[in-house]
Amino acid sequence: MVDFIEKNGKGLNLTWEVRNGIVKHSKGYRDILPEDSKELPATLEGQAVRVADIIAYLNHDMDDALRAGMIRESDLPKHLREVVGDRPSMRVDTMVRDLITETLRLDDGRLHLSPMMQEVIKDLRSFLYNKVYRNERVHNEFEKAQKIINELYSFFLEHEFSDNTEHPFVERPPVRGDKARKQLHRQVCDFIAGMTDRYALGIYRHIFMPKPWSVL
Template sequence: MAFIPVVGTSIRRQLEEREEQILSPYATLNKRSRGRIKPEDDDLRDIRLPFQRDRDRITHSKTFRRLKHKTQVFLAPTGDHYRTRLTHVLEVSQIARSMATALCLNECLTEAIALGHDLGHTPFGHAGEATLNELHPGGFRHYIHSLRVVDTLENGGQGLNLTFEVRNGIVKHSKGNGDILPKDTAEIAVTLEGQLVRLADIIAYVNHDMDDALRSGVLKGKDLPQKIKNVVGERHSKRIGAMVRDLIVETLGADDGRLHVSEAMLEAITDLRAFLYDNVYRYYKVHNEFEKAQKIIRELYGYFFENGLSGRIDEGWEPGEEESDWPNEKIAHRRVCDYIAGMTDRYALNLYEQIFLPKPWGAR
């Protein structure tokens, strides 16, 4: 029977009731959210539930829009079909939502976490992240900075005031080279939806990074080990489909409130990730460009740390304290780090050229 809102009854309340009726007992319900850092008026006229509002706040944010000009793997790509950080989060969202639908989990929560999980990424991808981690005294991790973006930096310094469940999913999404399905619960999100995004993230990037590597000529189709092909298939769409179906079937079969992947598929994904690290991410041409990008980040960081941010308050950037208000180096480092982390690839390249490269006199 189709869901038809009853006139005169709160649409929001009806949506909450529908969640209780159709979602899995392991799903996270909106009405059971742990809430927001800053309580908000519960407007019953709003037709959106809290996780829907979070998703909308993320997609309408300036930081989200800037992801379209941030590196995924290949630096500032000029080709129209290479992935950027924005297309990456969209692919993660699509994969995660497909799995959430099959598992009867909360799709809006899943989508909000997926769309927000990489908001803290730097220009030049992991090259920028590694450099800021060296330069900033407190270190730098993109998943922690993603939380800083939604809590503090966005919306004119007011943050987006997202729900606990979305914030938790964002900060717990990253795995690096760690276990794909860690046994330590401290490493994963408290919701099954957040854990699902963690898996969708790796399913997305091992497949689309492989696709981009083939497009660039860094890899040939014959390079992928046959052992991996035997499990996931030959084609891009077939590989994604095989991984998604495996997780769904294994998780539904276990029915224990945890995500499951077959041993064969887990080994194939792990091997594919290792293959990409060895043959793409550490490929000398890719690595050489990353070293150049790191030089840009280092010099920009040093320049702004020494000279301050006056005159550099561009649209969409609210640095908070002016230089005269910086009482110590800690705050100076924090503001410069925030500024550089928010840059797009092309903005960083243009800024570097303006500051450090000489111009012919007639071009001034």
């Protein structure tokens, strides 16, 4: 995306520090702030973005799950509520204050969370994985999304955009040779990877869903 897709294939003119921050940005089950500095962004700004994103998505995902009725506030384990609070603003505030306090206390040129807060965030992340991310309702939506992506991939392997607004897609000319096929595969994957959710759904509807006839 950074090197070959943006700006019509020219890539973005980013500094080493920004590129390093992108590479070392992490979600999932990996450590929030690993002890090994080689696994962290080299700059404090990159580390701050990494931690801020984890704090933000955990709390936002919990809020979304609460609003959707997938979980209740009381479902959150008691020890987590006792440490970070039982309101969204309290949870964010507690985590951010811990980050600031622990970083200033150690003062060694990198960001830190207290061991207790690291465990709390890991437990909160595990709670969301078990109760939300792996919830059957969410999993069903993942399967729908996977179907959309697979069908878009198959379609764009065989079609490309045209200049005709009434017929915006035309069949691709035959692709010969392993190198050309691999290049096409990469181009289609990159194109789909760059889609927003809304764009992917919109283009899927345009390609695959029947359009209603207007009645005069």
